[in-house]
Amino acid sequence: xxxxxxxTYRFFEPAMNAAVQARRSLEIDLRRALALKQFSLAFQxxxxxxxxxxxxxxxxxxxxxxxxxxxxxxxxxxxxxxxxVIVGIGEWALRxxxxxxxxxxxxxxxxxxxxxxxFRGGKLVETVTLALAQTGLDPARLELEITEGALLDDTDGVxxxxxxxxxxxxxxxxxxxxxxxSSLSYLQKFPFDKxxxxxxxxxxxxxxxxxxAIVRAIARLGASLGMRTTAEGVExxxxxxxxxxxxxxxxxxxxxxxxxxxxxxxxxxx
Ligand code: C2E
Ligand code: CA
Ligand code: CA
Ligand code: CA
Numbered sequence: 394x395x396x397x398x399x400x401t402y403r404f405f406e407p408a409m410n411a412a413v414q415a416r417r418s419l420e421i422d423l424r425r426a427l428a429l430k431q432f433s434l435a436f437q438x439x440x441x442x443x444x445x446x447x448x449x450x451x452x453x454x455x456x457x458x459x460x461x462x463x464x465x466x467x468x469x470x471x472x473x474x475x476x477x478v479i480v481g482i483g484e485w486a487l488r489x490x491x492x493x494x495x496x497x498x499x500x501x502x503x504x505x506x507x508x509x510x511x512f513r514g515g516k517l518v519e520t521v522t523l524a525l526a527q528t529g530l531d532p533a534r535l536e537l538e539i540t541e542g543a544l545l546d547d548t549d550g551v552x553x554x555x556x557x558x559x560x561x562x563x564x565x566x567x568x569x570x571x572x573x574x575s576s577l578s579y580l581q582k583f584p585f586d587k588x589x590x591x592x593x594x595x596x597x598x599x600x601x602x603x604x605x606a607i608v609r610a611i612a613r614l615g616a617s618l619g620m621r622t623t624a625e626g627v628e629x630x631x632x633x634x635x636x637x638x639x640x641x642x643x644x645x646x647x648x649x650x651x652x653x654x655x656x657x658x659x660x661x662x663x
Contacts, residue, residue: 416472422458423473427482431457434489435652438661439504439623439645442637447661449502449536451645452490453652454482470508479508484520491528491535493655499662502534504566509542512550518557525561532562536587539565541573548582555583566623570611580618588615590641592626598635605635612639 436450456464473479494503564586572591590611597604615622624636627646
């Protein structure tokens with residue numbers, strides 16, 4: 394029996410080693426990526442449905458790996474959160490996004506994603522204060538996007554941080570709304586400035602009456618709570634028409650603009 398066990402172990406070993414090795418080498422590269430200046434930000438326009446113009450941009454992290462090329466945030470952000478380097482990377486993204494926005498010809502808003510991990514160190518309010526001070530960005534132009542993940546662990550502590558951020562004059566958006574377990578209770582606990590309707594609902598609108606009903610309900614909920622609503626992932630003119638009919642404040646998606654380099658984003662504001 395022992396010999397069989399060893400044989401089985403040997404059989405699986407090479408494949409397991411390959412996966413573990415790949416993860417380990419990505420982890421090593423990720424730890425060095427910030428110092429090696431391998432990150433950049435892409436900026437995706439957010440378009441106001443009231444004015445039809447660009448009201449701001451969301452900053453999205455990009456990692457250009459020297460050998461593997463671009464690596465999706467969906468791959469490296471969870472890993473960066475697991476090994477803790479997201480805190481430093483997130484600070485860099487915040488500072489870089491604020492600096493970029495401060496250079497724009499118009500006072501458009503800049504939205505920056507915050508990882509739940511950044512809420513845990515007890516330094517977030519300080520970090521945001523410093524980024525604003527270093528870049529001179531008007532706090533009213535900064536929107537911080539958080540997901541339910543940030544609100545899950547310790548509600549009181551998180552509420553203290555959110556109120557601290559609000560106290561700086563920045564705005565707070567609830568990202569990926571509707572995909573978690575208790576989004577509604579969070580709206581009751583904290584007055585978000587904006588709700589971002591997850592792209593899964595927008596994508597489903599064409600084929601599913603349910604998705605249309607959900608988008609409509611969220612748009613009304615936002616309106617009655619005094620929160621702006623942004624529909625994410627709008628790719629087609631039909632989706633845009635439907636979103637407009639539901640009364641969302643804003644759209645963000647490939648139809649109105651893909652994530653783009655900083656210089657192109659700045660050029661849209663001249
Ligand atoms: P998210 O915050 O929900 O960002 C929106 C994602 O949807 C972006 O993917 C964007 O490129 C994509 N997108 C926008 N419009 C469309 C569309 O019309 N169709 C489709 N199919 N996709 C669209 P991206 O850039 O790959 O980012 C993925 C996720 O990674 C983000 O989702 C966010 O959760 C995370 N992320 C990105 N940058 C940062 C960052 O600086 N910090 C943290 N903590 N997370 C980040
Ligand atoms: Ca986001
Ligand atoms: Ca989102
Ligand atoms: Ca998302």
